[in-house]
Amino acid sequence: MRLSTRGHYGLKAMFDLALYYGKTPVPLKAVAGRQKLSEHYLEQLLAMLRRAGLVKGVRGARGGYILSRQPAEITVGDVIRALEGPIAPVYCVNEEEPGDCDEADYCIIRTVWARVRDSIAEVMDSISLADMCRDASKNPDKLI
Amino acid sequence: MRLSTRGHYGLKAMFDLALYYGKTPVPLKAVAGRQKLSEHYLEQLLAMLRRAGLVKGVRGARGGYILSRQPAEITVGDVIRALEGPIAPVYCVNEEEPGDCDEADYCIIRTVWARVRDSIAEVMDSISLADMCRDASKNPDKLI
DNA sequence: TTTAATTCCTAGTATTTTTATCGGAATAAC
DNA sequence: GTTATTCCGATAAAAATACTAGGAATTAAA
Secondary structure, three states: OEOOHHHHHHHHHHHHHHHOOOOOOEOHHHHHHHHOOOHHHHHHHHHHHHHOOOEEEEOOOOOEEEEOOOHHHOEHHHHHHHHHOOOOOOHHHOOOOOOOOOOOOOOHHHHHHHHHHHHHHHHHHHOEHHHHHHHHHHOHHHOO | OEOOHHHHHHHHHHHHHHHOOOOOOEOHHHHHHHHOOOHHHHHHHHHHHHHOOOEEEEOOOOOEEEEOOOHHHOEHHHHHHHHHOOOOOOHHHOOOOOOOOOOOOOOHHHHHHHHHHHHHHHHHHHOEHHHHHHHHHHOHHHOO
8 A cells, every 4th residue: 555656756746836836936946956856757747747737837947837726726635646546446446447347256345445445535635735734834843 | 556466365365264264274276266366376475464373374185274363353454464564655654663754844744644544544454354244245246 | 149947758777566477395184 | 195285485577666868948037
């Protein structure tokens, strides 16, 4: 039950952008520097987030990235789905197009994974970037 | 957020053993045949489950595997931890020995993953093999 | 109009993890 | 002693992950 670094780094980046929401675009380099991530790698993650409609890129000097919606309108679930695909502990309980357990046997197992999936989705969908910023402002140590 | 096939196959095997609990040992070949899994691969999973103390191997002719505790005493969480390691969406919120996010920054992220972890663990720890057998007996179609 | 800062794009590659496969030794029932 | 089985260690193939590299396109500002 591991997230890949895509999800982890991607959420860091989105949180970073949320903290700067409403200001000038944030250059990739700034995010990568603060989060100590490879620029090139992070760039790919931001491309995925852009294609998913979660961020916008502003090209040219003084460009950077900005969230395409308000932080309150973007959840952890949005970010993770953009980077890791639909939430699904196993293929047969995929949120979008559940693969078919060709044999209809043993599907008690499937109900277990469905409960796990729902529980993950519920948590992720209930936390917005704005929630995270609010928590951060209560603990200044944890700010950037 | 994917489980590897180890967890998926392993839970299938444990459920299979639970359905035969109290009877003669179940040979690997029988489990593999019913679940349509590679014998050799399943053997490795059962070795992991044995080392974790969840099953016992009975060697020799008429041997096989049996659960080492009653199905009510074994949860999905036990099985998954034995096969996939401690539940942890990311290394820094590992259930057992959380890796240290050397930089103390951005750890709002960590609280998010901790909530995800707890929610997964809560579901997995609340479902026992006995619960699954009970559900199965209500839906005879889903029995072996 | 040049320069510098930046996103955007495509491709490649090294590493790690996953998913097996193989062959045989040890054990025990019949 | 034969057969059915677990147990063990090694290896290999496949897939995913995590990154690296280089350069084209775009834009602000000097």
